[in-house]
Amino acid sequence: MTLSDPFIKSILERIDSPDVIGVGIVGSYARGQESKYSDVDFDILVSKLPESDYDRYTLRYWDEKLVSLKYALLDEEREALTDPRRAIWAVPGLRGMKILLDKDGSLAELQRMAQKFDFSLLQGQADEFAADEVMGCAEEVHKILSGLARGHESTVLYATWGLVKCMVEAVAVQRGILIVSENWYFDLIQESVGRDTRWTRAFRMAWGLDPATSQYQPRGAAALTLYRLTAAMFDGLIPDKHREVVAHTLQLIKEAGYA
Numbered sequence: 101m102t103l104s105d106p107f108i109k110s111i112l113e114r115i116d117s118p119d120v121i122g123v124g125i126v127g128s129y130a131r132g133q134e135s136k137y138s139d140v141d142f143d144i145l146v147s148k149l150p151e152s153d154y155d156r157y158t159l160r161y162w163d164e165k166l167v168s169l170k171y172a173l174l175d176e177e178r179e180a181l182t183d184p185r186r187a188i189w190a191v192p193g194l195r196g197m198k199i200l201l202d203k204d205g206s207l208a209e210l211q212r213m214a215q216k217f218d219f220s221l222l223q224g225q226a227d228e229f230a231a232d233e234v235m236g237c238a239e240e241v242h243k244i245l246s247g248l249a250r251g252h253e254s255t256v257l258y259a260t261w262g263l264v265k266c267m268v269e270a271v272a273v274q275r276g277i278l279i280v281s282e283n284w285y286f287d288l289i290q291e292s293v294g295r296d297t298r299w300t301r302a303f304r305m306a307w308g309l310d311p312a313t314s315q316y317q318p319r320g321a322a323a324l325t326l327y328r329l330t331a332a333m334f335d336g337l338i339p340d341k342h343r344e345v346v347a348h349t350l351q352l353i354k355e356a357g358y359a
């Protein structure tokens with residue numbers, strides 16, 4: 101899609117205003133990988149955000165296409181490049197963005213910043229984030245152990261869901277895996293850790309991707325294994341302030357027979 105495309109022209113006419121600084125198209129359409137089911141993603145940089153949170157990110161059906169509109173302040177987008185959790189998503193999007201409107205050159209400058217981005221400068225923050233996630237998920241471990249002991253399916257599945265999401269994100273952020281598309285999120289992480297590793301096998305079982313884990317009990321047990329392996333992966337990153345919680349949680353897993 102280019103500026104000469106009638107659809108693009110119609111979109112810009114609908115969304116342009118004095119508050120708009122620049123507009124870029126991202127996602128599958130920017131990569132030339134769209135299908136008939138793809139939405140058209142527009143990032144809209146503004147000097148002033150819409151009053152409603154709903155209007156800051158919204159979907160519309162325009163010209164028989166599902167259109168995604170995300171409004172953001174320029175400073176917020178710059179700050180995303182200094183936060184490892186946000187940067188793994190923001191950098192690939194900015195690098196691949198097709199700029200459609202750039203009133204003062206701010207969007208082009210932001211894209212240049214993304215092109216020069218060096219994750220190593222954020223590695224300390226990323227390590228700290230991963231350690232915090234391991235400590236924080238101790239609560240999910242306790243819930244899974246409780247649910248398994250009581251035979252309560254909902255407790256196990258909900259806590260497993262939370263634990264897997266946190267452990268996967270911890271790995272993605274700590275390793276600085278740049279997420280080109282959310283559709284490849286799980287693929288990229290499994291490839292990074294290794295398809296044949298114990299960690300990936302535990303992840304797939306806990307997430308219900310293994311045919312043997314149709315029941316909640318093996319999924320809960322796999323989530324506990326995933327926690328142990330992630331804690332071991334990041335053992336050297338865990339600060340003293342988190343040591344007691346993590347160590348005690350691992351001991352509980354062992355005592356319950358899931359080590």
